[in-house]
Amino acid sequence: MTDSVKLLGISNAIVDVLAHVDDDFLDKIDAPLGSMTLIDAARAHDIYSLMGPATEMSGGSVANTIAGFANLGGKAAYIGQVKNDQFGEIFVHDMQSLGVDVRLRPANGGSPTARCHVLISADGQRTMQTYLGACTELAKSDITEQTVGSPKVILLEGYVWDIPEGPELAAEAMRIAKLNGSQVALSLSDSYCVERHQGAFLDAISGGVDIVCADEDEMTALFAVNDFDEVLDSIKGFDNLFAMTRSDKGSVIVQGNERFVQHATKVDRVIDSTGAGDAYTAGFLFGWSNDESLEECARLGTLCATSVIQQVGGRIERGLLDD
Amino acid sequence: MTDSVKLLGISNAIVDVLAHVDDDFLDKIDAPLGSMTLIDAARAHDIYSLMGPATEMSGGSVANTIAGFANLGGKAAYIGQVKNDQFGEIFVHDMQSLGVDVRLRPANGGSPTARCHVLISADGQRTMQTYLGACTELAKSDITEQTVGSPKVILLEGYVWDIPEGPELAAEAMRIAKLNGSQVALSLSDSYCVERHQGAFLDAISGGVDIVCADEDEMTALFAVNDFDEVLDSIKGFDNLFAMTRSDKGSVIVQGNERFVQHATKVDRVIDSTGAGDAYTAGFLFGWSNDESLEECARLGTLCATSVIQQVGGRIERGLLDD
Numbered sequence A, B: 001m002t003d004s005v006k007l008l009g010i011s012n013a014i015v016d017v018l019a020h021v022d023d024d025f026l027d028k029i030d031a032p033l034g035s036m037t038l039i040d041a042a043r044a045h046d047i048y049s050l051m052g053p054a055t056e057m058s059g060g061s062v063a064n065t066i067a068g069f070a071n072l073g074g075k076a077a078y079i080g081q082v083k084n085d086q087f088g089e090i091f092v093h094d095m096q097s098l099g100v101d102v103r104l105r106p107a108n109g110g111s112p113t114a115r116c117h118v119l120i121s122a123d124g125q126r127t128m129q130t131y132l133g134a135c136t137e138l139a140k141s142d143i144t145e146q147t148v149g150s151p152k153v154i155l156l157e158g159y160v161w162d163i164p165e166g167p168e169l170a171a172e173a174m175r176i177a178k179l180n181g182s183q184v185a186l187s188l189s190d191s192y193c194v195e196r197h198q199g200a201f202l203d204a205i206s207g208g209v210d211i212v213c214a215d216e217d218e219m220t221a222l223f224a225v226n227d228f229d230e231v232l233d234s235i236k237g238f239d240n241l242f243a244m245t246r247s248d249k250g251s252v253i254v255q256g257n258e259r260f261v262q263h264a265t266k267v268d269r270v271i272d273s274t275g276a277g278d279a280y281t282a283g284f285l286f287g288w289s290n291d292e293s294l295e296e297c298a299r300l301g302t303l304c305a306t307s308v309i310q311q312v313g314g315r316i317e318r319g320l321l322d323d
Helices: A023-028 A041-050 A061-071 A086-096 A133-137 A158-162 A166-180 A191-196 A198-206 A216-222 A228-237 A276-289 A294-308 B023-028 B041-050 B061-071 B086-096 B133-137 B158-162 B166-180 B191-196 B198-206 B216-222 B228-237 B276-289 B294-308
Strands: A007-010 A014-020 A036-039 A055-059 A076-079 A114-120 A126-131 A153-157 A183-187 A211-215 A241-245 A251-255 A258-262 B007-010 B014-020 B036-039 B055-059 B076-079 B114-120 B126-131 B153-157 B183-187 B211-215 B241-245 B251-255 B258-262
Touching: A007 A061, A007 A166, A007 A276, A014 A086, A036 A041, A041 A114, A041 A126, A055 A061, A055 A086, A061 A076, A061 A086, A061 A153, A061 A183, A061 A276, A086 B086, A114 A133, A153 A158, A153 A166, A153 A276, A158 A166, A158 A191, A158 A198, A166 A183, A166 A198, A183 A198, A183 A276, A191 A198, A191 A216, A198 A216, A211 A216, A211 A276, A216 A228, A216 A241, A228 A251, A241 A276, A241 A294, A251 A294, A258 A294, A276 A294, B007 B061, B007 B166, B007 B276, B014 B086, B036 B041, B041 B114, B041 B126, B055 B061, B055 B086, B061 B076, B061 B086, B061 B153, B061 B183, B061 B276, B114 B133, B153 B158, B153 B166, B153 B276, B158 B166, B158 B191, B158 B198, B166 B183, B166 B198, B183 B198, B183 B276, B191 B198, B191 B216, B198 B216, B211 B216, B211 B276, B216 B228, B216 B241, B228 B251, B241 B276, B241 B294, B251 B294, B258 B294, B276 B294
Parallel strands: A007 A076, A007 A153, A014 A114, A036 A126, A153 A183, A183 A211, A211 A241, B007 B076, B007 B153, B014 B114, B036 B126, B153 B183, B183 B211, B211 B241
Antiparallel strands: A014 A055, A055 B055, A114 A126, A241 A251, A251 A258, B014 B055, B114 B126, B241 B251, B251 B258
């Protein structure tokens, strides 16, 4: 028996600090384009000091998915740890203002709210330098039958495995899901994250995770294979639902013997590809949690991803499905 | 003998919290479009709670001018009060990263850093709800020969008169300017602000202020007249330099018997008119502090204003004069 919440996200709660940088800057801090690097407080201070004027907005991978899901009209809830500081206030405000039920209170002590320094190159690519701060204090004890409830789907992100109690709290979420009849979805975050936790992710997918949301690079890293054909071979042994995005090649949905391709929608100009995967997951799970066919889920995912790459910022705007 | 700083700004140091709102929202909080309303902490909390997801960035009228001036390549300094909190860190970072010499340290106690809730309507107009917070703690004692130095120009904003020691600290800045051979410019902020402080502004313009930067509405309010022709009559008795913007009618520069019109540049589409006046002031004073002719100052002001209305946000981007 699930409650009225369709999707609960458990993830790192982050405020993005976005600035344009030149190639010299990226060389200087040794940050390759397209990567996400975890940094400590001292390094965060140094990088921020070197950055130009910035803009701040709520971010985080699965947090973006949850915000997008709420903006599509879905009832969502969220578990992630911020501190009781101004960045924490921003994060919680932005979630609550979308109607998301934020289940944890900001911490009164401990590390400051997490910030991701998003460095945007002249040609619009991004590199992320993340200081996890308060996120690292999310604990297994925060994941209870009360905070989790019985949503239709619980969505975890790979980045959760980067925090000290991440593996335990993810296991606890999966235990509660099983108890209450919730499904578990896992978003694989990025290919470096998959490399860091390959074994743990394979274990989770074999036992506890129902739906895997990932892009081609993440899937290739997961099975340590060379190309997407080998990915398709590798997942033959699994009975999970896989929703795999391949940027302009569209997305491929596989469940057991069922498999189909949803073509990408052509766009005139990609403004900002950040968040395409998170938006796809929002649309896909919105369809799935409303008992739509897998084809319709993939269509909704594609619609959301197509929308988000034509705007700046990683969150789907309200009203996308209104017409 | 002036020092190497060309422009020192003294103003309210504010972080903008920007969100799109619908007309119902504006009705509900009784905020007419185009106005700036001062609000207290409780009201700020209420308005933020009602707002949707927001984006945060450094703001403030003269602070935007100072950032723009620095982005044009001018050596600038700044006096304004923030608290030692995350919004204060954002504000100071954004200034320092442009090379602006920030003269005051963030306060360790007192009110939080100021925030301006910028409510953007469906048709792109803005209403501002400002909680002044730490700004109100800027004191006459912060304005010293040491903190002010001897810049070529000291730029004050009308909003300074809204804070408790504003009138005294402005007078002190003008005293130090006279002592050190700096010129004083005054930006009139907005027509409501002019109505609040009409007598004080006229006194300042008669004694201490050399350059007045204002738009047509502010000038009309200053002299309590009906139209721009009456403004031109009213300023006949003053020997100040007046740089007056009239949006698509261009700008009018008057000093004594000298008077000329700089035409506006036609643009295909105004994205966001916020900050047009602040940008104009940046360009105008950049020319002026480099001993350019008034015609060239007006041309630079127009260039900056034209640039800023074709982007989102009120600060001129770096490299505008590079070509």
